Amino acid sequence: LKALLVLIALLPLGFAYYKVESAIDPIKMLYSTTGIGAVVLLLLSLVPSTCKRVCHKNFLSYRKTIGLLSFLYALLHASVFVVLDSEFDFVTIFEKSLKKPFIYVGVIAFIILLFMALTSFKKLFTRFSKYHKAVYIALLLALLHSFWAQKVAGVFEYSVIVAGAVLLIERLWSKRRSYI
Amino acid sequence: MNITPEALFNARRHFLKLGAGALVSSSAISQLLAELPKDLSLKYIPDSNPQNLTLNTLEQASNYVNFYEFSTDKEAPVKLSQKMKTSSWNVGFFGEIKTEQMLEVDDLIAKFGLEERIYRFRCVEGWSMVVPWIGFPLYKLLDYLEPNSKAKYVKFTTRHEPSMFPDQAKGIFASIKHPYVEGLRMDEARHPLTFIAVGMYGKRLLPQNGAPIRLVVPWKYGFKSIKSIDLIECVEKEPLNTWQEQNPKEYGFYANVNPSVDHPRWSQAKERLLGKLTKQATLPFNGYEKEVAGLYAGMDLRKFF
Numbered sequence: 001l002k003a004l005l006v007l008i009a010l011l012p013l014g015f016a017y018y019k020v021e022s023a024i025d026p027i028k029m030l031y032s033t034t035g036i037g038a039v040v041l042l043l044l045s046l047v048p049s050t051c052k053r054v055c056h057k058n059f060l061s062y063r064k065t066i067g068l069l070s071f072l073y074a075l076l077h078a079s080v081f082v083v084l085d086s087e088f089d090f091v092t093i094f095e096k097s098l099k100k101p102f103i104y105v106g107v108i109a110f111i112i113l114l115f116m117a118l119t120s121f122k123k124l125f126t127r128f129s130k131y132h133k134a135v136y137i138a139l140l141l142a143l144l145h146s147f148w149a150q151k152v153a154g155v156f157e158y159s160v161i162v163a164g165a166v167l168l169i170e171r172l173w174s175k176r177r178s179y180i
Numbered sequence: 181m182n183i184t185p186e187a188l189f190n191a192r193r194h195f196l197k198l199g200a201g202a203l204v205s206s207s208a209i210s211q212l213l214a215e216l217p218k219d220l221s222l223k224y225i226p227d228s229n230p231q232n233l234t235l236n237t238l239e240q241a242s243n244y245v246n247f248y249e250f251s252t253d254k255e256a257p258v259k260l261s262q263k264m265k266t267s268s269w270n271v272g273f274f275g276e277i278k279t280e281q282m283l284e285v286d287d288l289i290a291k292f293g294l295e296e297r298i299y300r301f302r303c304v305e306g307w308s309m310v311v312p313w314i315g316f317p318l319y320k321l322l323d324y325l326e327p328n329s330k331a332k333y334v335k336f337t338t339r340h341e342p343s344m345f346p347d348q349a350k351g352i353f354a355s356i357k358h359p360y361v362e363g364l365r366m367d368e369a370r371h372p373l374t375f376i377a378v379g380m381y382g383k384r385l386l387p388q389n390g391a392p393i394r395l396v397v398p399w400k401y402g403f404k405s406i407k408s409i410d411l412i413e414c415v416e417k418e419p420l421n422t423w424q425e426q427n428p429k430e431y432g433f434y435a436n437v438n439p440s441v442d443h444p445r446w447s448q449a450k451e452r453l454l455g456k457l458t459k460q461a462t463l464p465f466n467g468y469e470k471e472v473a474g475l476y477a478g479m480d481l482r483k484f485f
Contacts, residue, residue, distance in 0.1 A: 025254075027457065
């Protein structure tokens with residue numbers, strides 16, 4: 001079942017690869033595909049624990065897979081930035097990453113996901129899992145980054161913000177209840 | 181090789197349909213006759229393309245548009261706009277001019293004639309294309325309207341017709357404030373490069389490209405080139421254009437293409453030419469520096485962005 005999940009999650013990438021040659025604005029298309037993929041999968045990676053509390057079904061074993069897939073999309077997204085958009089011009093990349101909130105918000109979110117991906121395997125996970133709460137910071141930054149990516153935000157940008165808000169509010173709510 | 185011209189191909193298809201229709205009923209024939217596509221090709225003086233610009237394809241230019249009256253998406257307006265009624269379209273001319281009046285687009289074409297202009301087009305979002313527009317320079321229209329001494333700016337307004345433009349019917353949920361407004365300083369408006377387009381690629385404008393009449397100002401970001409114009413007014417004060425009103429920190433009145441003045445969220449140094457996987461440098465005033473830089477002599481272009 002996990003293999004199927006990975007396959008489905010990778011489908012948009014295959015599609016993008018197939019379409020890139022005929023795309024009207026190929027760089028933008030790759031940005032959108034990988035960015036949307038990363039945000040959607042990041043949101044999905046938060047669903048299993050919600051699911052456990054709300055509908056008492058245990059999908060926690062999928063969490064890591066979904067999270068790593070989200071990281072894969074984020075990695076490709078960052079690669080589009082470095083390779084296609086900036087053409088390895090590291091001075092500009094560095095300058096942009098410091099100066100432009102739109103860029104550094106994305107960069108910070110990516111660094112958090114990178115950290116989580118590197119520490120998601122057995123040995124390191126036991127040591128670093130408590131820091132994996134940083135995923136919430138990454139999510140908020142990623143949502144802000146996607147909101148800023150358009151001249152004006154559209155249906156997708158608002159939808160993912162609503163989805164993120166629902167997942168976060170449920171967590172706060174269940175935490176409060178557990179204190180009582 | 182035998183290649184059937186597009187017009188002939190369509191005519192043949194209609195003829196075949198007519199033949200089939202004759203078997204059905206004569207009312208079906210008259211219905212089909214009414215559906216015959218209007219000839220959308222235009223007669224114009226071609227541009228010799230002295231700069232040797234490589235054109236983007238009509239397919240690219242007509243399937244990747246910003247037309248917020250339909251959608252914030254780039255491709256959705258293509259489908260959403262096909263029912264737009266663009267023939268018999270009056271444009272109103274008001275304000276500080278000799279005689280306020282309304283004129284039909286075809287009257288304008290008859291009055292001012294048509295020529296082709298192959299221009300670079302650079303969107304503020306960072307993509308660009310090269311398009312062969314067909315129309316007439318705005319100064320010809322202004323000469324005819326005879327603005328008076330109070331006329332310092334030209335203000336353009338997109339048609340407000342919520343039944344035609346779905347986003348205009350959304351009230352507070354609209355993506356931007358409607359109707360869309362743009363403006364030019366009188367000397368910018370009178371510059372020979374400033375162009376009113378009624379066609380592109382040899383034919384009438386497609387609905388999604390701002391049919392039936394739009395502005396094209398090649399040295400400014402694309403959002404200045406307002407679509408589906410309803411009103412042209414000569415005014416005394418600088419008009420507040422839609423994007424400046426929407427977000428004054430990010431968009432100004434002038435919006436001259438300038439690789440050394442960044443958008444707050446992204447750099448403007450390079451651009452993505454549609455259809456290309458690699459980027460190219462953006463030129464000052466989008467490559468029209470020689471022609472237009474004089475309009476802004478002594479102005480701080482960081483301040484008047």
